[in-house]
Amino acid sequence: xxxxxxxxxxxxxxxxxxxxxxxxxxxxxxxxxxxxxxxxxxxxxxxxxxxxxxxxxxxxxxxxxxxxxxxxxxxxxxxxxxxxxxxxxxxxxxxxxxxxxxxxxxxxxxxxxxxxxxxxxxxxxxxxxxxxxxxxxxxxxxxxxxxxxxxxxxxxxxxxxxxxxxxxxxxxxxxxxxxxxxxxxxxxxxxxxxxxxxxxxxxxxxxxxxxxxxxxxxxxxxxxxxxxxxxxxxxxxxxxxxxxxxxxxxxxxxxxxxxxxxxxxxxxxxxxxxxxxxxxxxxxxxxxxxxxxxxxxxxxxxxxxxxxxxxxxxxxxxxxxxxxxxxxxxxxxxxxxxxxxxxxxxxxxxxxxxxxxxxxxxxxxxxxxxxxxxxxxxxxxxxxxxxxxxxxxxxxxxxxxxxxxxxxxxxxxxxxxxxxxxxxxxxxxxxxxxxxxxxxxxxxxxxxxxxxxxxxxxxxxxx
Amino acid sequence: xxxxxxxxxxxxxxxxxxxxxxxxxxxxxxxxxxxxxxxxxxxxxxxxxxxxxxxxxxxxxxxxxxxxxxxxxxxxxxxxxxxxxxxxxxxxxxxxxxxxxxxxxxxxxxxxxxxxxxxxxxxxxxxxxxxxxxxxxxxxxxxxxxxxxxxxxxxxxxxxxxxxxxxxxxxxxxxxxxxxxxxxxxxxxxxxxxxxxxxxxxxxxxxxxxxxxxxxxxxxxxxxxxxxxxxxxxxxxxxxxxxxxxxxxxxxxxxxxxxxxxxxxxxxxxxxxxxxxxxxxxxxxxxxxxxxxxxxxxxxxxxxxxxxxxxxxxxxxxxxxxxxxxxxxxxxxxxxxxxxxxxxxxxxxxxxxxxxxxxxxxxxxxxxxxxxxxxxxxxxxxxxxxxxxxxxxxxxxxxxxxxxxxxxxxxxxxxxxxxxxxxxxxxxxxxxxxxxxxxxxxxxxxxxxxxxx
Numbered sequence: 001x002x003x004x005x006x007x008x009x010x011x012x013x014x015x016x017x018x019x020x021x022x023x024x025x026x027x028x029x030x031x032x033x034x035x036x037x038x039x040x041x042x043x044x045x046x047x048x049x050x051x052x053x054x055x056x057x058x059x060x061x062x063x064x065x066x067x068x069x070x071x072x073x074x075x076x077x078x079x080x081x082x083x084x085x086x087x088x089x090x091x092x093x094x095x096x097x098x099x100x101x102x103x104x105x106x107x108x109x110x111x112x113x114x115x116x117x118x119x120x121x122x123x124x125x126x127x128x129x130x131x132x133x134x135x136x137x138x139x140x141x142x143x144x145x146x147x148x149x150x151x152x153x154x155x156x157x158x159x160x161x162x163x164x165x166x167x168x169x170x171x172x173x174x175x176x177x178x179x180x181x182x183x184x185x186x187x188x189x190x191x192x193x194x195x196x197x198x199x200x201x202x203x204x205x206x207x208x209x210x211x212x213x214x215x216x217x218x219x220x221x222x223x224x225x226x227x228x229x230x231x232x233x234x235x236x237x238x239x240x241x242x243x244x245x246x247x248x249x250x251x252x253x254x255x256x257x258x259x260x261x262x263x264x265x266x267x268x269x270x271x272x273x274x275x276x277x278x279x280x281x282x283x284x285x286x287x288x289x290x291x292x293x294x295x296x297x298x299x300x301x302x303x304x305x306x307x308x309x310x311x312x313x314x315x316x317x318x319x320x321x322x323x324x325x326x327x328x329x330x331x332x333x334x335x336x337x338x339x340x341x342x343x344x345x346x347x348x349x350x351x352x353x354x355x356x357x358x359x360x361x362x363x364x365x366x367x368x369x370x371x372x373x374x375x376x377x378x379x380x381x382x383x384x385x386x387x388x389x390x391x392x393x394x395x396x397x398x399x400x401x402x403x404x405x406x407x408x409x410x411x412x413x414x415x416x417x418x419x420x421x422x423x424x425x426x427x428x429x430x431x432x433x434x435x436x437x438x439x440x441x442x443x444x445x446x447x448x449x450x451x452x453x454x455x456x457x458x459x460x461x462x463x
Numbered sequence: 464x465x466x467x468x469x470x471x472x473x474x475x476x477x478x479x480x481x482x483x484x485x486x487x488x489x490x491x492x493x494x495x496x497x498x499x500x501x502x503x504x505x506x507x508x509x510x511x512x513x514x515x516x517x518x519x520x521x522x523x524x525x526x527x528x529x530x531x532x533x534x535x536x537x538x539x540x541x542x543x544x545x546x547x548x549x550x551x552x553x554x555x556x557x558x559x560x561x562x563x564x565x566x567x568x569x570x571x572x573x574x575x576x577x578x579x580x581x582x583x584x585x586x587x588x589x590x591x592x593x594x595x596x597x598x599x600x601x602x603x604x605x606x607x608x609x610x611x612x613x614x615x616x617x618x619x620x621x622x623x624x625x626x627x628x629x630x631x632x633x634x635x636x637x638x639x640x641x642x643x644x645x646x647x648x649x650x651x652x653x654x655x656x657x658x659x660x661x662x663x664x665x666x667x668x669x670x671x672x673x674x675x676x677x678x679x680x681x682x683x684x685x686x687x688x689x690x691x692x693x694x695x696x697x698x699x700x701x702x703x704x705x706x707x708x709x710x711x712x713x714x715x716x717x718x719x720x721x722x723x724x725x726x727x728x729x730x731x732x733x734x735x736x737x738x739x740x741x742x743x744x745x746x747x748x749x750x751x752x753x754x755x756x757x758x759x760x761x762x763x764x765x766x767x768x769x770x771x772x773x774x775x776x777x778x779x780x781x782x783x784x785x786x787x788x789x790x791x792x793x794x795x796x797x798x799x800x801x802x803x804x805x806x807x808x809x810x811x812x813x814x815x816x817x818x819x820x821x822x823x824x825x826x827x828x829x830x831x832x833x834x835x836x837x838x839x840x841x842x843x844x845x846x847x848x849x850x851x852x853x854x855x856x857x858x859x860x861x862x863x864x865x866x867x868x869x870x871x872x873x874x875x876x877x878x879x880x881x882x883x884x885x886x887x888x889x890x891x892x893x894x895x896x897x898x899x900x901x902x903x904x905x906x907x908x909x910x911x912x913x914x915x916x
Contacts, residue, residue, distance in 0.1 A: 040560055043805055044530075045534070047535065048542070049803075060505075060508045061510065064514070085512035118553070141723060177724065177848055179724075185848070227911050227913035228693040228913055229915060258612055262654070374843040381612070381655075382871070384839075386839050386843060387843055406844065406851045406853070407853030408843055408854060411872070457872065457913055457915075458874075459853040461853075
């Protein structure tokens with residue numbers, strides 16, 4: 001994308017005021033999307049974006065500028081703007097010379113999405129629409145989409161990092177509206193994969209469409225969710241968002257550094273039930289948050305954050321890891337070249353426990369079973385977090401009974417983590433997520449076995 | 464609307480693409496170009512300074528009822544030609560939609576507004592940094608229990624144009640700015656958070672003092688907060704929370720949701736769907752609104768539309784597509800997510816018409832209730848198709864007509880349909896926020912508070 005001697009000159013220009021660190025992040029991104037709605041192709045779109053962001057760190061100040069002009073002139077102008085934004089330092093200029101570039105392994109792609117004709121995508125979505133509508137006469141509307149993205153990145157910095165990498169991702173989503181006497185309800189499923197079109201040989205879109213439709217239809221007769229505190233059982237694979245919110249964000253080193261996390265200053269302490277071992281791992285094959293390198297050019301890796309309930313590490317970006325003189329954790333990520341990198345999760349999951357999932361349900365006298373979670377959010381400083389239940393049921397006398405209407409659950413991170421009293425032996429990863437932080441969205445994965453929280457506040461309307 | 468000099472090159476690019484249209488083809492070119500800065504201050508120093516420039520082009524082609532779209536993040540003429548070719552290719556894979564067509568000029572005049580501030584455009588970078596530092600200092604100086612997470616000065620300005628083969632040729636530009644602070648307050652029980660912000664057409668209009676005061680008050684008021692008892696009760700939504708609720712209500716009134724069978728309120732026009740105290744307008748022509756604009760996403764004049772009048776549903780917001788399909792006229796409500804997005808129907812600047820009493824007077828009439836000062840999980844616990852509504856909340860207990868102890872870690876729940884009918888009163892304290900909706904305090908009865916059981 002950019003020659004190494006040009007990169008040398010751009011990095012030197014970026015440090016013209018004596019800043020200690022400079023970085024070039026360039027990317028070329030292509031997207032294709034087909035959307036199907038209301039029984040017809042609703043839109044076929046293609047996009048192309050390329051550009052570079054120049055980051056200059058001078059003491060506590062970061063300057064950032066970006067450009068869609070990848071010529072040397074455009075890059076030098078952005079470098080000067082970033083240098084000016086970061087201000088002057090007394091450090092004096094140090095010349096950078098980049099050694100050979102390390103090419104990332106890239107995403108393993110068996111079937112290049114670009115080779116899949118748009119007509120084939122239309123066919124697949126047409127079938128999804130037909131299947132969803134055939135599930136039940138109450139299905140009133142179906143929306144579905146297939147998209148793929150290809151991203152080629154180059155990262156070079158004044159610490160000598162010089163890498164390139166390629167990432168390919170495909171995404172399918174379907175949402176269904178069912179209409180009944182008590183109003184409308186919705187069901188939704190999605191499948192995300194870091195890799196190529198081969199994912200659709202492994203998973204059936206028909207099954208996903210059927211499940212989304214059945215979910216919407218089931219909820220037509222759902223009763224209002226309870227209010228107040230009850231035990232909550234969360235199905236395997238769907239509840240990773242609980243950990244993403246209850247502790248994931250709170251373990252990001254930027255929140256820790258500012259004392260804006262309930263987990264600050266608690267290293268080595270018991271912060272969760274001893275059943276809980278939490279891992280963030282950007283290397284899991286095919287998962288939605290998987291990469292060879294993070295967006296600062298550091299290799300991704302498996303990081304154990306909580307081990308048997310004890311807090312053992314936070315997640316780090318390059319600068320903070322460097323300042324702490326520790327090894328980087330591969331968690332510096334950004335939405336695109338126009339965005340500053342931040343400490344972000346990749347694939348965050350809780351390892352399997354020993355309980356039989358059936359026992360977890362049967363030993364719960366009265367509670368809520370969440371088969372599918374929605375999104376969530378957290379206030380890292382207070383630790384209070386919410387997450388939505390998209391497909392949930394009452395548990396009565398150890399049995400899953402009636403479906404419940406949607407709502408949020410609320411809890412406090414450390415409290416909920418210590419209230420996990422049963423953990424299943426049925427680990428599974430969940431669907432694709434988009435994690436939002438400071439206005440930037442990045443793809444993330446989550447996973448967990450079936451588990452029980454002894455008490456959480458259910459945000460329903462029933463007394 | 465603005466003068467021609469700076470935009471002639473943009474029109475030249477658009478015209479070159481439109482002129483390529485074949486006989487049966489409709490082409491729409493949307494171009495945007497803008498810049499923004501974001502200054503973040505922490506502990507009296509600049510934490511980051513982001514200087515951003517972006518530009519791009521989105522092209523929509525419609526031919527025999529089939530639509531294709533493509534975009535690129537550049538205004539390079541060669542790439543723009545590729546984008547057109549790509550959009551044309553995409554047409555061939557689309558389905559025939561009898562209502563698909565570009566907007567036509569509809570004769571509605573543009574309401575002239577001052578959307579561009581030269582004062583903001585010329586505002587020196589050093590002063591932007593100084594403003595953020597000043598807000599941080601003022602916030603810290605007010606209360607020793609306060610820490611500041613970050614303080615931000617954000618501004619952005621841009622120009623855009625829409626040109627079509629159907630005769631639309633419109634250009635507009637606008638800029639905006641705000642200042643914000645995120646606060647932390649600590650006690651033995653943990654950390655509470657708050658925020659404050661200042662908005663204005665330019666920094667000269669900022670009320671920095673007020674931003675600091677609100678940032679401090681919101682966080683310190685929550686010190687010692689506990690989980691409230693579960694019960695059905697009356698809630699008072701603070702204007703910031705009202706605005707978020709209005710955004711949700713607005714999405715149920717989208718013409719796209721209506722014509723595609725996803726609106727709760729389809730077929731209810733002319734009926735009472737809310738308390739008689741509730742009058743909701745979408746008014747992008749009111750300059751006080753942060754998202755005020757003179758044009759919609761299809762280049763038609765933005766206009767004031769009354770959506771709910773005294774509780775009666777008057778109509779929906781439409782783009783040209785949803786209007787054509789609904790057999791109505793467009794309301795000038797096409798929205799698009801920049802150059803990379805196709806237009807859809809949505810609210811531009813919602814405003815809830817205020818009532819007569821101040822928030823303190825509203826509270827004085829309530830024996831038992833909760834003042835809701837913050838909500839979370841609107842994307843996860845609110846379903847705009849079913850109407851189910853459940854959000855996390857923080858606030859203050861209301862007892863015997865006065866504010867009492869702070870509360871947190873609870874949810875409030877109802878349905879969108881019920882809440883609209885359960886509105887008892889609308890306050891007088893309309894607050895302009897850096898959001899797509901603005902409103903005053905709102906009193907709603909019979910909302911389920913779920914806390915300790």
